[in-house]
Amino acid sequence: MFNLGGVLDLPMIWFALIVTAVFLYVLLDGFDLGVGILFPFAPSDECRDRMMSSIAPFWDGNETWLVLGGGGLFAAFPLAYAILMPALYIPIILMLLGLIFRGVAFEFRFKAAGRSRRLWDLSFHFGSLAATFMQGVVLGAFVQGVKVEGRSFAGGPFDWLNAFSIMVGIALVFGYSLLGATWVNMKTEEKTQEWARKSALYLFGFVALFMALVSLSMPLMNKDIRALWFSMPNLLYLSPMPVLSLLLLLTLWRDLRAGREYRPFLLTLGIFLMNYIGLGISMWPYLVPFSVTFRQAAAAPESQSLMLVGTVFLLPLILAYTGYCYYIFRGKVAHEPTY
Amino acid sequence: MFDNLDPTFLGRVQFAFTVAFHILFPAFTIGLASWLAVLEWRWRRTGNEVYKEVYRMWVKIFAVSFGMGVVSGVVMSYQFGTNWAVFSDKVGSVLGPLLGFEVLTAFFLEASFLGIMLFGWNRVSPKMHFASTLIVAVGTVISAFWILSANSWMQTPAGFRIGADGLYYPTDWLDIMFNPSFPYRFVHMVTAAYLTTAFFVAGVGAYYLRRGRHERHARVIFGMAMIMAIFVAPAQLLFGDLHGLNTLEHQPAKVSAMEGIWETERGAALRLFGWPDQKAEETKFAVSIPKLSSLILTHDLDGEVKGLKEWPRADRPPVAWVFWTFRVMVGLGVLMILTGIFGLILFLRKRLFTTPWFQYWCMALAPSGFLAVLAGWCVTEIGRQPFIVYNVLRTAEAGSPVPGGQIAFSLLAFVLTYFFIFGAGSYYIGRLIARGPDTQEDGYGAHGIQKPPIVADLVSTRGGKHV
Numbered sequence: 001m002f003n004l005g006g007v008l009d010l011p012m013i014w015f016a017l018i019v020t021a022v023f024l025y026v027l028l029d030g031f032d033l034g035v036g037i038l039f040p041f042a043p044s045d046e047c048r049d050r051m052m053s054s055i056a057p058f059w060d061g062n063e064t065w066l067v068l069g070g071g072g073l074f075a076a077f078p079l080a081y082a083i084l085m086p087a088l089y090i091p092i093i094l095m096l097l098g099l100i101f102r103g104v105a106f107e108f109r110f111k112a113a114g115r116s117r118r119l120w121d122l123s124f125h126f127g128s129l130a131a132t133f134m135q136g137v138v139l140g141a142f143v144q145g146v147k148v149e150g151r152s153f154a155g156g157p158f159d160w161l162n163a164f165s166i167m168v169g170i171a172l173v174f175g176y177s178l179l180g181a182t183w184v185n186m187k188t189e190e191k192t193q194e195w196a197r198k199s200a201l202y203l204f205g206f207v208a209l210f211m212a213l214v215s216l217s218m219p220l221m222n223k224d225i226r227a228l229w230f231s232m233p234n235l236l237y238l239s240p241m242p243v244l245s246l247l248l249l250l251t252l253w254r255d256l257r258a259g260r261e262y263r264p265f266l267l268t269l270g271i272f273l274m275n276y277i278g279l280g281i282s283m284w285p286y287l288v289p290f291s292v293t294f295r296q297a298a299a300a301p302e303s304q305s306l307m308l309v310g311t312v313f314l315l316p317l318i319l320a321y322t323g324y325c326y327y328i329f330r331g332k333v334a335h336e337p338t339y
Numbered sequence: 340m341f342d343n344l345d346p347t348f349l350g351r352v353q354f355a356f357t358v359a360f361h362i363l364f365p366a367f368t369i370g371l372a373s374w375l376a377v378l379e380w381r382w383r384r385t386g387n388e389v390y391k392e393v394y395r396m397w398v399k400i401f402a403v404s405f406g407m408g409v410v411s412g413v414v415m416s417y418q419f420g421t422n423w424a425v426f427s428d429k430v431g432s433v434l435g436p437l438l439g440f441e442v443l444t445a446f447f448l449e450a451s452f453l454g455i456m457l458f459g460w461n462r463v464s465p466k467m468h469f470a471s472t473l474i475v476a477v478g479t480v481i482s483a484f485w486i487l488s489a490n491s492w493m494q495t496p497a498g499f500r501i502g503a504d505g506l507y508y509p510t511d512w513l514d515i516m517f518n519p520s521f522p523y524r525f526v527h528m529v530t531a532a533y534l535t536t537a538f539f540v541a542g543v544g545a546y547y548l549r550r551g552r553h554e555r556h557a558r559v560i561f562g563m564a565m566i567m568a569i570f571v572a573p574a575q576l577l578f579g580d581l582h583g584l585n586t587l588e589h590q591p592a593k594v595s596a597m598e599g600i601w602e603t604e605r606g607a608a609l610r611l612f613g614w615p616d617q618k619a620e621e622t623k624f625a626v627s628i629p630k631l632s633s634l635i636l637t638h639d640l641d642g643e644v645k646g647l648k649e650w651p652r653a654d655r656p657p658v659a660w661v662f663w664t665f666r667v668m669v670g671l672g673v674l675m676i677l678t679g680i681f682g683l684i685l686f687l688r689k690r691l692f693t694t695p696w697f698q699y700w701c702m703a704l705a706p707s708g709f710l711a712v713l714a715g716w717c718v719t720e721i722g723r724q725p726f727i728v729y730n731v732l733r734t735a736e737a738g739s740p741v742p743g744g745q746i747a748f749s750l751l752a753f754v755l756t757y758f759f760i761f762g763a764g765s766y767y768i769g770r771l772i773a774r775g776p777d778t779q780e781d782g783y784g785a786h787g788i789q790k791p792p793i794v795a796d797l798v799s800t801r802g803g804k805h806v
Contacts, residue, residue, distance in 0.1 A: 001510060057454030060409055064450045068442045070416040075439035078431020085420025085427075086739040092421060093749045096414045097756050103410035104760050107403045111767045151428055152740045300432035300508045307436045314443040318451075325451045328462050 004308065005301030014076040014304050015287070015294040017311065021072055023276050025065035027179075027269055032059045034180020036102050036128025037173060038199060039121060047192040048121065050333045054187040056106055057329045061322055063099065076304055079151060080287040080297040087146045087153040088138050091160055095134035102127030129173065136172030140165030143218065143283060148291040164217060171210035175272065178203045182265040185256075189332050193261075200264060201256050208249055211275065215242075218282060224290070225282045238281070245274040344743030347735050350422035353750040355720070357414050359713055360757050364408030366712045369483060369529065370536025371401050372476035374563070379472050383465065389555050396556075396776040397540075400768050402457055407764045409450070411757070416442075422746060426727055426737035433499050433507050433515060434489050441485035449478035483529055491521035493728050494719065495589045501731075519589050523582035524719075530575045531715065534675060535708025537567035541678075542705025543772050545698040553775045558692055561701075565691065568679040575672060580635075586722075587636055590729060592654065593722035595647045596661040598632050599625065607632040607644040612666070615658040620648060622662075656724045664717035671711040674704060 004010060032055040042048045074081045085092065105124035112120055141160035148154055181203055184196035219226040229238060252267040287294040298304065375394055382390035416438070419427045455463055455471040463471070498514025499507050509515055544561030547553045587594045599615045599622035600607055609632040613625035633642040647655050678701065685691040727734040 001512070057458045060406070060450040060453060061447065063409065063413060064442065064446045067413055067416045067446055068439075070413075070420070071435075071438045071442045074416075074419060074427060074431055075435025078428055078435055081420045081431065082424040082428035082739075085417060086424050086741045089421050089739075089741055089745060089749070092417055093752065096417060097752060099413060100410040100756055100760055104406055104764060107406045108763060108767055111399075111403070111770065152424060154740070157742060157745045299435055300506075302509050302512075303432040303436050306509075306512055307439050310436075310440055310443060318443065318447045321451050322447070325454050328455060328459060 001302050002305060003301050004305040008308075010301055010304040010308065011295045011298040013308060014298065015285075017315075018069070018072050018076060019280060021065055022069045023273070025062070025069050026276065027272060028058070028062035028065055030176045030272065031055070031179040031183040031265075032062055033102075033128045033132045034176035034178065035184060036124050036180070037132060037177045038180050038184070038196075039125045039128070041199065043191060043195050047188075047195065050188050050192050051184055052106065052109065052124075054184065054333045057325065059103070059106060061325065063103065066099075075307055076299055077287055077294060077297040078299055080292060080294075082151070083146060083148055083153050083288045083292065084142070087155060088141060088160055090157060091134040091137045091141070095131045095138065098127045098130030098132075098134060100127070102131060132173050132176045133169040136169035137161075137165045139172065139279075140168030143168075143279065143289060144221070145289045146291070148288060164221065167210070167217075168214060171207075171214055174203055174206040174210055175275075178207050179265070179268050179272070182256075182268045186261050186265045187333050197256060197259060201253075204249075204253060204256065207271070211245070211249075211271075214275075215278065222282075228282065241274060241278055241281075245271065245278075248274065344747055346422075346741060346743040346746055347738045349743050349746040349750060350738050351734065353422060353746055353753065354418060356750065356757070357411065357418060357753055359716070360761060361408065361411040361415055362712060362716060363709055364404050364411065365479070365483070366532045366535045366709065367539065368401060368405050368408055369479040369532035370534070371397065371404065372472070372479045373533065374536060374540070375401060376469075376472045376476040377563070379469050383469060389559055392776040392778060393556050393559055396771065398457065399771050402453070403764055403768055403771070405449075405453060407761060410760075414753075420739075421749075422739050422741070423727070423737055424739035426732065429505065429732065429737075430507050430728065433509050434492060436509075436512075437485050437489040437492070437516065441482055441489075445478045445482035445485065449475050449482065452478070480529060483532070484525060487525045487528055488516050488518070488521050491524045492516075492518045494518075494524070494723055495520040496728050496731055507728075520582075520585055523578070523585045527575070527578045527582045527715075528712075530571060530578055531708065531712050533567060533571055534575060535712055537564045537571065538675065538678075538701075538708045539705050540564045541568065541701045542703075545701035546772075547775065548692055549695065549698040549702070556776045561692065565679075565682040565686070568675060569683050569686075570679070572672070572675040572679045576676060579669075579672065584636070586719075590722065591645050592647065592650050593656060593661065593719070594636065595645055595649075596656050596658045596722055597665040597718060598636075598644065599658065599662045600632065600644055600646045601648050602646040603643065603649055604646065605633065605643050606630045606641045607636075609635065613662075615662045617655070617658055654725065656722050661718055661722045664714040664721070668711050668714035668718060671707045671714070674707060675711075678704060 035051050035055050039048060039051065042051060070081075073084075101123045105120040105127065109117055109120040109124065137160060141162075144162070144164060146153060146155065147159065178200060181196045181200035185193055185200060188196065219229055228234060248267050248270045252264055252271070255264045255267065283289055285293045285295070287297045375398060378390050378394040378397070381387070382394060452471040452474045455468065456475055459468055459471065492515055495518050497518040498509060498511040500510050502508050540560055541564035544557050544564055547557035548561060583594065583597075595601075596615070598607070599610045599613055601620050601622065606629070608625075608627035608629045610622055610625040610627050613622040613627075615622045630640045633644055634640050636642065636644055647658065681697060681700070682691060685694050685697060691697075723729055725733055725735065727737045
C-alpha cells in the first residue's frame with residue numbers, strides 16, 4: 001500500500017482540490033442556472049430558444065462538477081460528508097429535485113410542441129430557481145455552523161432555516177442571474193443580447209447590495225470572523241479583497257454601459273471568485289463549521305494518496321477536453337430556430 | 340406523528356426506489372451507446388444512409404434517456420450521505436475513491452462528448468464525431484466498472500481492516516476493486532445492459548415491421564437486435580450461472596434464499612415455485628424437480644446444499660422477495676434465449692422479417708430487459724440483507740441521525756417527481772419511436788448554433804457531404 005502522507009500534506013491538497021471543484025461548479029453551473037432563472041423574462045420565444053441553445057451542449061458537463069463535489073467530499077472527507085448531508089437534508093433534497101426539473105427540460109422542451117412546451121419552460125425556470133435558492137440556503141446554513149456530537153449531526157431537521165440562510169439564498173439567485181445575463185450577453189446578438197445587457201444592469205444593483213449585506217452580516221453574527229477581518233494586522237493584509245471587489249464591480253458597471261460583450265462575463269466570474277475567497281478565509285480551517293476541521297475529516301492517507309495519483313493525471317485531461325468542448329461550441333448562437 | 344416510523348426501513352425504501360428508477364436509464368444507455376457506435380461505424384464503412392438515419396433517430400432517444408440518467412444519478416451521489424451517514428463515515432476511505440474515480444474517469448467524459456455527439460455534426464470532422472460516439476460508449480462501460488466494483492465490495496468485502504475507531508481502512512486496493520464477486524457481477528450486468536437495449540430495440544423494429552413502416556430501417560434495427568438475442572442471450576445464462584456459483588461460495592445464505600431451501604440436504608430438489616414462509620421456516624406449496632438444485636449448484640446430483648436454518652434468524656434475508664425476484668429474472672432470461680432460438684430458426688428459413696407471431700412476441704418482450712435488470716438487482720440487494728456490508732456492517736446500524744418523518748416526506752417527493760418526470764420522458768421516447776427515422780436532413784445536428792467561419796470553410800473544402 002503506497003502512502004504519500006509522509007511527503008505531502010494530503011488533507012491540505014485535497015481541501016484545495018475540493019474547494020476548487022466546488023468553485024468550478026458554482027461558476028459553470030452558475031451561469032446555466034442563471035439562464036434558467038432569467039428564462040421567462042426573455043422578450044420572445046425565439047430569444048428563449050437561443051438562450052437554451054447557448055447552454056445545451058454544456059449543462060451536463062457543468063452539473064458533473066456537482067457530482068464531483070458530493071463524490072469528492074465522500075471520498076476525501078467522509079466525516080464531513082456524513083455530518084453535512086443529514087444536517088442539510090431538506091435543502092439538499094429540494095435542490096436535487098429542482099435540478100431534476102430543470103435538467104430534463106433541455107431534452108423535453110425541444111421535443112414538445114405548443115402548450116406542453118410552456119410546461120417545460122416553467123419546469124426549467126422553477127427548477128433552476130429552486131436549485132439556486134437552495135444552494136444559497138445550504139451555503140447560508142453552512143457558514144452559521146452545524147451542531148455536532150461525536151461523529152454525527154446532532155441538530156434538528158430545520159436548523160438550516162433562518163433569515164440569514166434565506167437571505168443568502170436570495171443573494172445567490174441574483175448572483176447566478178447576473179452570471180447568466182452576462183453569459184447570454186456574450187453568446188447572443190441583437191435583441192436577445194440587448195435584453196441580456198439590460199437585465200445585467202438591472203441585476204447589478206441587487207448583486208452589489210446583497211454582497212454588502214452578506215459581507216457585513218457575517219462578521220456581525222460571528223465574533224471569530226469579526227476578529228479575523230477587523231483586527232490588526234489582518235485588516236491590512238485582507239484589505240485588497242474588498243478593494244478588488246469594488247474595482248471589479250465598477251469595471252463591470254462601465255463595461256455593461258459601454259455594451260462590451262466578453263468582459264462582463266469574465267468580470268462576474270471574478271466577483272464570484274472574490275466572494276468565494278472571502279468566505280473561504282472566514283471558514284478556515286473548518287469543513288464542518290465550527291467543529292470539524294479538514295484535517296479531522298480527512299479520509300485515510302492511503303485513500304487520499306490513491307485518488308491524488310489518479311487526479312494528477314485525470315484532472316488536467318478533464319479540463320482539457322472540457323475546454324475543447326467550449327472551443328467547439330464557441331461563437332454566437334445563430335438566428336435560425338433549433339430543431 | 341412520524342416518530343414511530345422506522346428510519347432504516349424508510350431509508351431502504353427510498354434508496355431502492357431512487358436507484359431502481361435510476362438503473363433503468365444506465366442499463367438502457369450502456370447498450371444504446373455501444374449500438375450507436377456500431378451504427379456510425381457501419382455508416383462510415385458502407386456509406387449506407389439507412390445506418391445514419393437509424394443513428395439519428397436513436398441518438399435522440401439516447402439523449403432523453405441519458406438526461407434522465409444524469410438527473411436521477413446526481414440524487415444517488417448525495418443519498419449515501421443524507422440517509423446513510425454512518426455507513427458513509429465508516430466506509431468512506433474504502434468506497435469513496437471508487438466513486439470518485441467513477442466521476443473522474445467516466446462522468447466528465449460522457450457529459451462532455453455527449454455534447455459533441457448531439458450538437459457537433461456541423462462543428463467537428465466526421466472522424467471526430469465518430470470518436471465522440473465511441474468515447475461516450477466507452478465512458479458508460481467505465482462508469483459501470485467503478486459502480487459495480489463499489490457495489491460488489493459491499494457484497495463481498497475484501498482488502499480492508501477495521502480500525503480501533505470502528506472505521507474501515509484500505510489495506511490493498513486491488514483486493515478492494517477486484518473483490519471476489521466483482522468480475523462476475525460486472526460481466527453479468529454489462530451483458531444485461533446490452534440485452535436490455537437489444538430487446539427494446541427489437542420490440543421497436545418488430546413494431547415497424549408489423550405496421551409495414553420504415554421497412555429498410557426496421558430490417559437494420561430488428562436484424563441487429565436479433566444478432567444480440569441469438570448470441571448474447573445464451574451467453575448470459577453461462578455468466579449468470581458463474582455468478583450464482585460465486586455467490587454460493589461467498590454468500591451462501593443468499594443462494595439458499597434464492598432456492599427457498601431451509602434444511603441442509605444432499606440431493607436437494609429445485610423448487611420451481613412455492614411460497615417461502617419466513618416465520619414457519621419452510622417453503623409452502625413447493626413444486627419441485629428432484630435433485631436439480633444440487634446439480635445446478637454443486638454440479639453433482641447428490642451435492643450438499645445448505646439450508647437457511649444454518650444461519651440465525653437475524654442473519655437471514657427476506658426469503659420470499661429473493662426467491663420470487665430470482666424466478667422473475669430467470670424466467671425472463673429463458674424467454675430471451677427462446678427468442679434467440681426462434682430468431683435463428685426463422686432466419687434459416689428466410690422468414691425472420693416476415694413472421695407476424697414472432698413480431699408480436701418481440702413487441703411483448705420489449706420491456707423484458709428492464710424488468711430482468713430490476714428483478715436481478717432485487718435478488719442481489721435484498722439477498723445481502725440484513726447487512727449493508729455483507730457480514731460486517733448491519734443495515735440497521737448504518738443510517739443517518741434523521742427522523743423517519745423527514746425521510747418519509749422526501750420519499751414522497753421523490754415518488755411524485757419521478758413518476759411525473761419519467762412518465763413524461765417515456766412519453767417523449769414513445770413519440771420519437773412513433774415518428775420513426777427521418778429520411779431527410781433535419782436540424783438536430785446544427786442545433787441552431789452558427790458555424791464559426793474556420794470550421795465552416797474546412798467543411799466546405801472537404802465537400803461537406805456528411806454535414
